[in-house]
Amino acid sequence: MASQPVIAPSILSADFSRLGEEVAAVDRAGADWIHLDVMDGRFVPNITFGPPVVKALRPSSAKVFDAHLMIVEPERYVADFVAAGCDGVTVHAEACTHLDRTLQLIRERGAKAGVALNPATSEEALAYVLDRLDLVLVMTVNPGFGGQSLVPATIEKVRRVRALIGERPIRLQVDGGVSPATIGTLADAGADSFVAGSAVFQGGGEAGYARTIGLLRDAWGAERAVKSS
Numbered sequence: 001m002a003s004q005p006v007i008a009p010s011i012l013s014a015d016f017s018r019l020g021e022e023v024a025a026v027d028r029a030g031a032d033w034i035h036l037d038v039m040d041g042r043f044v045p046n047i048t049f050g051p052p053v054v055k056a057l058r059p060s061s062a063k064v065f066d067a068h069l070m071i072v073e074p075e076r077y078v079a080d081f082v083a084a085g086c087d088g089v090t091v092h093a094e095a096c097t098h099l100d101r102t103l104q105l106i107r108e109r110g111a112k113a114g115v116a117l118n119p120a121t122s123e124e125a126l127a128y129v130l131d132r133l134d135l136v137l138v139m140t141v142n143p144g145f146g147g148q149s150l151v152p153a154t155i156e157k158v159r160r161v162r163a164l165i166g167e168r169p170i171r172l173q174v175d176g177g178v179s180p181a182t183i184g185t186l187a188d189a190g191a192d193s194f195v196a197g198s199a200v201f202q203g204g205g206e207a208g209y210a211r212t213i214g215l216l217r218d219a220w221g222a223e224r225a226v227k228s229s
């Protein structure tokens with residue numbers, strides 16, 4: 001498992017009226033990746049943004065742009081998101097008729113390929129695509145909104161996905177309800193990449209973002225210390 005966590009603030013909870021500044025601020029505050037939640041009003045109830053906004057944000061940070069596509073037929077937009085500057089593209093297993101082909105497409109375009117699973121989707125969906133994956137995203141809330149509480153049953157799923165991944169170089173990301181209070185439990189279950197939206201952007205500007213990112217890293221480290229003692 002990775003020796004350092006990836007902290008990926010989700011700009012879903014940022015101030016949309018000055019998104020470029022928010023991306024730059026959270027970058028300076030210590031984000032490892034910038035998590036981009038793309039919603040289409042069909043796969044999930046909300047609508048957020050598409051490739052033109054990603055392209056406009058790209059100059060604001062050199063960090064990894066981690067796109068989480070909560071859209072139907074994501075294969076239609078993979079090339080556009082990669083061209084706009086996404087380094088990783090994660091699609092939902094539930095949204096892909098031909099998951100294997102879509103994952104190949106993401107890699108062919110030069111991005112890291114990820115699969116997301118809703119809380120009620122079994123990890124068995126991963127079994128035949130493991131060799132096509134760079135990342136598994138276990139949704140720890142039902143997608144569509146920030147600020148929700150973690151669904152408890154997903155913690156055991158993280159543990160099962162970690163076992164499934166084995167020694168493969170695949171990141172295990174969790175998304176939803178991640179905070180300094182929950183990151184330890186999720187790390188213990190096997191997650192190594194943590195998306196946090198409302199916890200990071202809840203206030204305080206850049207100093208507040210840095211404080212929360214620091215608290216997330218500290219809580220992760222405390223969990224690791226307990227495990228290795």
Ligand SMILES: O=C(CO)[C@@H](O)[C@H](O)COP(=O)(O)O
Binds near residue numbers: 013144178196197
């Ligand atoms: O994908 C999603 C929501 O569908 C997320 O990335 C949220 O942005 C996480 O928000 P918090 O639960 O951290 O507030």
Ligand SMILES: [Fe+2]
Binds near residue numbers: 068175
């Ligand atoms: Fe997300």
